Amino acid sequence: ATSTSAATTTTGAVTTTTAVDETAVRVAAASELAGPYSGEWTNTTFGSSGDVDLSLTVDAATATAEFTLDLGGSVFGGGDPDPVVAQSDLSSDGPYAGTTDLFDDYTVDIDGGVLTFTAPDISALTGMMMVVTGPIDPTGFELEYTITHPAGTVFAVGTMTLAPPG
Numbered sequence: 001a002t003s004t005s006a007a008t009t010t011t012g013a014v015t016t017t018t019a020v021d022e023t024a025v026r027v028a029a030a031s032e033l034a035g036p037y038s039g040e041w042t043n044t045t046f047g048s049s050g051d052v053d054l055s056l057t058v059d060a061a062t063a064t065a066e067f068t069l070d071l072g073g074s075v076f077g078g079g080d081p082d083p084v085v086a087q088s089d090l091s092s093d094g095p096y097a098g099t100t101d102l103f104d105d106y107t108v109d110i111d112g113g114v115l116t117f118t119a120p121d122i123s124a125l126t127g128m129m130m131v132v133t134g135p136i137d138p139t140g141f142e143l144e145y146t147i148t149h150p151a152g153t154v155f156a157v158g159t160m161t162l163a164p165p166g
Contacts, residue, residue: 023063026090029110030058030065032138037162039140041071045156048074054141054162063090075102076124103130113137122147128155140164 034056042049050073058065070083081102088096088108095109095116103119110116117132127150134143140163147156 022093023091026093027058027060027063030056030090031060033136034058034065035138035164037140037164039160039162041073041158041160043156043158045158048077050075050080052160052162058090064088065090071102076122078124110136115141115143125155132160138164 037054037056039052040049041052050071052072053068053070055068056065057067064087066085066087068083068085072080075081084100084102086098086100088094088098095107097105097107099105102122102124104121104123106117106119108115108117113135115132115134115136117130119130121127122130125147129148129150130145131148132143132145134141136143140161143160143162145158145160146154149155
């Protein structure tokens, strides 16, 4: 008698796991936005407006981003303020928090290419909150802002448009 047997071969998919350096991802995303931007802000409630310049620099070695925001015109009804300079540590995930003379405490969050800047208690505005939101990319920023009384009523709304030079 002759006997035959079949060989069974089992194959499995090879699984590889690649660790993603989240800090490098944040630095790369910020680097895409780095550079100078200029444009205009407009308070549509009160009809005031002014120039705006923004500079964003990124230091990949230290995983930090620094922005300088220079608002011209009568900002918060108080004249032309000094430029605002702030840094964010990109080694941690946002939202990023800080404090400036103009905005007091603030947070910045970027999710899916949409920026949300929140200053919850601006002393120059007797404790009103400002929220700035809108899409950002290397071709420019189209932002809208709302300033709200502590009681929740809207005090003012406006826009800010920024584009790279040229």
